[in-house]
Amino acid sequence: MSDSNHAGPRYGKVDIDYARKLATTEPDQDGPVWMINLMHYREAADYQDGQQSQISGREADDIYSPVDVLAKIGAELVFVADVDQQLLGKDPRWDRVAVVKYPTRKSFIDMQQREDFQEKHVHKDAGMKSTIVMGGLPTSLPEMGEVSSVDADQVPHPATEEDGEIVVLHVLKYEESVDLGENPEDMNNYSAEAAKVAARHGVSVSGFFAVEGTILGDGRDWDQARFINYPSKQAFMAVVSDPDRLKAQTHRENAISDTYTLILRPTINQLKASLES
DSSP states (O other), X not given: OOGGGEEOOTTOEEEHHHHHHHHHOOGGXXXXXXXXXXXXXXXXXXXXXXXXXXXXXXXXXXXXXXXXXXXXXXXXXXXXXXXXXXXXXXXXXXXXXXXXEESSHHHHHHHHTOHXXXXXXXXXXXXXXXXXXXXXXXXXXXXXXXXOOOOGGGOSSOOOSSSOOEEEEEEEEESSOOOTTOOOHHHHHHHHHHHHHHHTTTOEEEEEXXXXXXXXXXXXXXXXXXXXXXXXXXXXXXXXXXXXXXXXXXXXXXXXXXEEEEEEEEEEEOHHHHHHO
């Protein structure tokens, strides 16, 4: 997209075309949208009105947290996690990921105009150095053929007090243009093989989302966001290093032009439930 289609706050560029879509979708064609937020904080909060602050950017964002405003418009914070490790993807180094389910696209735009939201937003502006906010729609899993899973008590690397459940987020941009929610053949081939390995380790899916637009970011577009549950970080490493998965890795590399892979430690994880309600 050209720079003329972007504007916005100092922590990201607004995609004007997608903002227009969110604001003008006809009611009979509108519906829930999951806003997926990747957040990178300032080391110290920076308030533009000149007020002195001794808090960090993360602490400023905690003050901002508009849970009460979200409830008033029928939206819900369904996922929050700290980034444990960023395995793939160029800067910035993301600190936190959150997902909010909005009842409609327009409700997201309407919220921006509310006085109670704007009063809180000063704290987000002070704390956030950069962000990507993607509008996601649930999409079905790729065809994976016959996959044999294991019972929970037979998982090779179960959660422990030292190594609890993680969620791995894959943000994907494909090499070739695809329709919303579709995957290139190479990605389907990779997913089919990786799923067989993952199932043996008790891996499950929290949600796959087709990205219909990036309302706020750095100008890049994305195709999908995949949230995958692992019983433990050790289970994830076992899947990653499995020879059968490694044989299929070339398919993934051929399919993807840009990506982030983040290991997340959730504090709120109602993502799967939000897809069922």
